[in-house]
Amino acid sequence: MAINFKRFFKRLEDINNLKNKSFEKININRIALTLEDKIARDKIIKWMKNLNLTIKIDNIGNIFGFYNFKKNTKPLLLGSHIDTVRNAGRFDGSLGVIGAIEVLETLINKNVTNNKPIGIAIFTNEEGVRFTPDMMGSWSFTKKENINKIYKIKDGNNITIKDALKKIKYLGKEKQLFFKPKMFLELHIEQGPILDIEKKNIGIVKGVQAITWLKVVLLGKSNHAGTTPMSNRRDPIKVFGEVSCYVNSLKSDRNQQMITIGSLNIEPNQVNVIANKIEFTLDIRNPNDKKLDQFENNLNKKIKELCFANNIKYKIDKLVNFPSVKFDKKINKVIINKSKKLKYTYLELFSGAGHDAQMLANICPTSMIFVPSEKGISHDSKENTKKSDIKKGLNLLYNVTKELLKE
DSSP: OOSOHHHHHHHHHHHTTOTTSOSSSOOBOOOTTSHHHHHHHHHHHHHHHHTTOEEEEBTTOOEEEEESOOTTOOOEEEEEEOOOOTTBOSOTTHHHHHHHHHHHHHHHHTTOSTTOOEEEEEESOSSOSSSSSSSHHHHHHTTSSOHHHHHTOBOTTSOBHHHHHHHTTOOOSBOTTSSOOSEEEEEEEOOSSHHHHHTOSEEEEEEEOEEEEEEEEEEOOOOBTTTSOGGGOOOHHHHHHHHHHHHHHHOBTTTTBEEEEEEEEEESOOTTBOOSEEEEEEEEEESOHHHHHHHHHHHHHHHHHHHHHTTOEEEEEEEEEEOOEEOOHHHHHHHHHHHHHTTOOEEEEEESSOOHHHHHTTTSOEEEEEEOOGGGOOSSTTOOOOHHHHHHHHHHHHHHHHHHTTO
8 A cells, every 4th residue: 555554643643632642542622713723733734834735724714735736726625624523533524634644645755646736625613613603614615605704703702713713823814715626535434333334444425414503592481490380380491392302203214314402501500490591402414405494394383383382482593504415426436446446345325424525515526435433433532443444545545536636
């Protein structure tokens, strides 16, 4: 294999600060635009400079490193993100970024770029933990929203994303979509159990399912838990319980409807006081846009009915609404052919998780390569992928990239 795996794993350890720690057991908290994020960004910039790449930073903090790049050229782009959720594992995003750096370095060292422009992208705030929506960097880069509107988005401490970018010194000068990629390819862990269950080396991603995030606020009235009759209560928790039962009754692997209540806040949150406010989020996913929209409409009607019956006021805000995306069949054909040539077992599948690639698919031919996630665990410190599977994924990325550079 052409890839220097020792160098790759050393960089992966370095970006995740794993020195003198167990490689298998680690909590990572590299939330977007924090000091930890800045430290990782600075390391990547250093590695890019060592490769003599042309480095560009855009006005949402996305980092790009180019080789053979000139104005008005369309580079083949590789990459992912480095921000994490809280108590994360070490592969989500980082695999695609460090893998892209390793692939590009190998191509340069072996002089097989065919003098074609190629670049690496590190997108800002893919996870959406601190600032909503997720995939913000790729969303902004593809001009899905006006940059001045994005700058006004605030975190839980009332800090705007623009101020956060300034604080870590990554508010770049390049405008949205300052160049157009020829293609985009992202290496990533599956973040689900399918490849692990099916014992496949590689996932060839056909597309990404539609995603909607909702924030629901239910308003009732606080009162004494011991003296207020059950029939005389305006208890938002009662409504929440019924909503929870309703959405869970509709979850189905058969119709691919995924629903998750991910966050929950109760006020005043005291053992002997009836709550007056409950706020929760819903993550709704389906590869079929119409089915997702239908479920959302039914959910809104159900919440309205339950609130009316229980004298509860409510508000529903849509935080995220991303349609489903289909990836490029031509790129996937190359991935299939190279997988066969390398004798890697593979499976074609849709991604359950959202990725920067789904944003790039709006402006250029795009696809993704998955490697297995052990037991399907991700967004958790127990997230793991076997080194043998990572090596196969990196080697495939290298061979596919080399082939795409011939076009």
